[in-house]
Amino acid sequence: MKMIISIINRDDRNALTSALMDAGYQATVVGTTGGFLRQGNATLLIGVEDEKVQGALDLIEKNCHTRTVFMTPFTGMGTEEMIMVEPVEVQVGGAVTFIMNVEQFTTC
Numbered sequence: 344m345k346m347i348i349s350i351i352n353r354d355d356r357n358a359l360t361s362a363l364m365d366a367g368y369q370a371t372v373v374g375t376t377g378g379f380l381r382q383g384n385a386t387l388l389i390g391v392e393d394e395k396v397q398g399a400l401d402l403i404e405k406n407c408h409t410r411t412v413f414m415t416p417f418t419g420m421g422t423e424e425m426i427m428v429e430p431v432e433v434q435v436g437g438a439v440t441f442i443m444n445v446e447q448f449t450t451c
């Protein structure tokens with residue numbers, strides 16, 4: 344068994360969750376925040392049998408899209424020393440996915 348941890352854009356969360364449910368996968372959605380952009384994203388925990396991993400990855404790829412986000416770098420300046428800082432372009436996602444072996448799985 345594997346645990347798929349997939350960090351996705353929150354705008355893709357509903358489409359991906361529905362696609363996974365429709366295909367018979369079980370998933371838990373956690374609201375998370377990216378360390379770099381400090382913006383809300385979503386993390387899906389998907390426990391799957393080994394032979395179903397690729398099917399889940401296919402659905403992730405199909406439902407999660409790359410986006411361009413603009414962020415304004417932090418200047419460290421106070422409000423009295425306002426300076427214009429150009430926003431920089433950052434490519435985000437489609438999905439950042441980790442796949443881990445599950446040693447044991449129990450429910451009670």
Ligand code: 2BA
Binds near residue numbers: 376379380384433437
């Ligand atoms: P964030 O940390 O908010 O990062 C958003 C995007 O900013 C990243 O997209 C990447 O393109 C860019 N980025 C991140 N750190 C950067 C840096 N030091 N300098 C320049 N650009 C940087 P993705 O790579 O698609 O990552 C999307 C989200 O996935 C991340 O949001 C984070 O929440 C998660 N993530 C990515 N890699 C991870 C990792 N190795 N471990 C844990 N979470 C990760």
